[in-house]
Amino acid sequence: MGPRSLQIERDRFVGFAFAAADVLMELDDAGAITFAAGTTQSLLGHGEKALLGLHFAKLVAEADRPMLARVLARLEHEARVGPFHIRLLHGRSPTQLRALRRATVNGGIQLVVSRTPPRAAIASRSHDAASGLLGRDSFTELAERHLDDCREQGGHRELTMIRLRGLDQSGLAPDSQALRDMMASLGGLLRSVSIDGDAAGLLGEGVFGVVNEPRSIERLERQIKDTVAETAPDLEIDLSVRSIAMNENGLMPKEASQALVHVLKSFAGQLQSDKEIGSLGEALEDRFKYTVQRIADFRQIVRNLEFDLVYQPIVDLVDRRPQHYEALSRFRSSESPGDMVGFAEKVGITVDFDLAVVRKVLDYLSTFDPNRARPKVAVNLSTRSIEQDAFLVELKRLLAQSGRLSRNLTFEITESAEIQNLERTAKILADLRAGGNKISLDDFGAGASAFHYIRALKIDQVKVDGDYIKTLLQSERDASIVVAMTNLCRSLKVVTVAEMIETEEQAAAVARIGVDLGQGWLFGRPAPQIPKTTPATLQAAPAPVAA
Known part of the structure; x- marks a missing residue:
């Protein structure tokens, strides 16, 4: 294929990409920008030519750089990844990133950057400063939205809960740069495997949640251990990881969203304190199913006026x-x-x-x-x-x-x-x-x-x-x-x-x-009827009995 044909193919790719994107870029294997087109000035703060030679990671918010590195590393095994939410240093619009591995002799990566649709915007979400992960309430809200999407649009998504103990034995000071780097790397890993690059949250001390596409738990466990070992190679950690399918065994009734919210809010606290949970997976799944059933039972009671x-x-x-x-x-x-x-x-x-x-x-x-x-x-x-x-x-x-x-x-x-x-x-x-x-x-x-x-x-x-x-x-x-x-x-x-x-x-x-x-009981216990004739006064009622 000659230079003219290559130019035509690139033009076609640019035209196709811009159907759903604002900026198209190509990176070399070192992450430097070799090609840029689109509204680069408003999103990235530089014109197309000025971007050439710059490292794309330097244009990304520092808290999101560990996640970006993990995402791009996935291209060694996957043809494309994304979309992922990502925050840029310049520009106020929330953005999404898609990445494709270039099938050429010279290799490299193609990036498509687009403004985030309003419903998916992350600007108002609360993130943990050290890890870049969502706070519990923001994660719960996002997980509920993904559950609704899964129910309405189909597809397969999982809720993965992670309990990691032992970081306090690392010997790293709580305010040390080394510990901050570890949390940033861990947060970047969890975000990179999440459904959109932001569906990962810090739910409590040592407790994390991720909404992701079905994946190997063993591989995720290995990645978490490797991430911790990069900073504290001799540290022994207690790690539990478990995923439940968001559409598993028919658990997709109207009540599923409320059950998910309740489980995330209550279960995270239990994971922090309860050392007797033998199986994180069974406990999580049982709690979810129990909550779904309890919600369904309550709705039936109300529907049938059984009270x-x-x-x-x-x-x-x-x-x-x-x-x-x-x-x-x-x-x-x-x-x-x-x-x-x-x-x-x-x-x-x-x-x-x-x-x-x-x-x-x-x-x-x-x-x-x-x-x-x-x-x-x-x-x-x-x-x-x-x-x-x-x-x-x-x-x-x-x-x-x-x-x-x-x-x-x-x-x-x-x-x-x-x-x-x-x-x-x-x-x-x-x-x-x-x-x-x-x-x-x-x-x-x-x-x-x-x-x-x-x-x-x-x-x-x-x-x-x-x-x-x-x-x-x-x-x-x-x-x-x-x-x-x-x-x-x-x-x-x-x-x-x-x-x-x-x-x-x-x-x-x-x-x-x-x-x-x-x-109170002094004036009268609850009764199924209100007196048709109001008594002049109410004296002390009989001693209270069990309700």
Whole structure:
């Protein structure tokens, strides 16, 4: 093939590459640029001619250079690799890289660099400074997206979990350059085998996660050991690696995404502390399957309405008259309501359940005589529910359908510490208040976030965390905290509720402090019916029994 033919072939390649790329480059075996075309000035900070002779790695963010080296090394065994997310020193646009081995006598590499599609952009993701790996939350979010893609588009992807112990025995100082180099190399390796060059995360001390195409675990173990040995050749490490297929054994129901998130968040902590896990693989796979099944079971319970509601009075601490009742769930299974609802909140599947509770309460209130005052009921809404648009649409439909009856509901917001967007949440709650519903904040504590929330959110009530009430008489510190919270709420004209009151001594103490309302076994245990005729006062209830 003559020079003219070579030029034609290159032009064809350039034209084809630019159909999906912004910059095309060719590198020699040393990594120096021998050819460049495209929008090089905006992406790389140099014109096409000025790039010739420069080493491409020098144009890449330092944290991504170990990963780049690993990716290019793969071309010794593979014809092409990528796309991989990569950060360039110049230019603000997130970019992707594809690399091909040139099938010529002179060898070399062809690189295609393109701006990252918005959905896949990594600019907002949180990365560990030393390793370049994603933080746990960012990795979890990305892994969930890959799981959705796998379900919708097909293909085979794996979630690989890695536990590496022994680095603290390396003799390297925690802030030493040698240890930073080791973590950078390890991060570069894991990113290079991930699905897009960024789907690798540091989930905890010595715990890593990777979303990757199916590959040999033995080879990855060997690569990890070799990477560690480059810095600490005499160090013995305890390494466990296990992959599970994201579409293995039918584990692709709607619940799989929530299960994955839960497993990643909970399992990483267990891997750090639990030295009794004999098989990382079995433990990981069992946890994933168990979580999927538990989610499916919970959804079935909600779908079939296999739960009941009971109502516990909340009384004025001065005259003991019930002001309203809280609707509490009771499941027809051996698991406690707290564990069931707590699991649903952690996994993020409370939407259907919260709506089902609202429907049940409204249906129950409709049985009361419309010519007499109907009781007011507090219904728990998870923060995770109110942050979802579909939930809000259905909730507003239910409230509108019920007319004035819906104003008998107070919405008690649980998991307030999990609020992601405070400004948006404030607007949502203000909208509900404008419709005639009162808003209560559950488990109000002494943390800085609690005071931040009460300042930012327009609410009617706060429920003081029951842990403070239980220790109120024994702990001056807790008593002082309750006093401070009560005074703050009074100044903001926010009603305070003390829960878990079991003795007259506790009731008298919170009343002296100035708490407005009380709830607990002292005033009445949860019951399936609200009295049709409201009692004048509620005296001490029988001693509590196991629920």
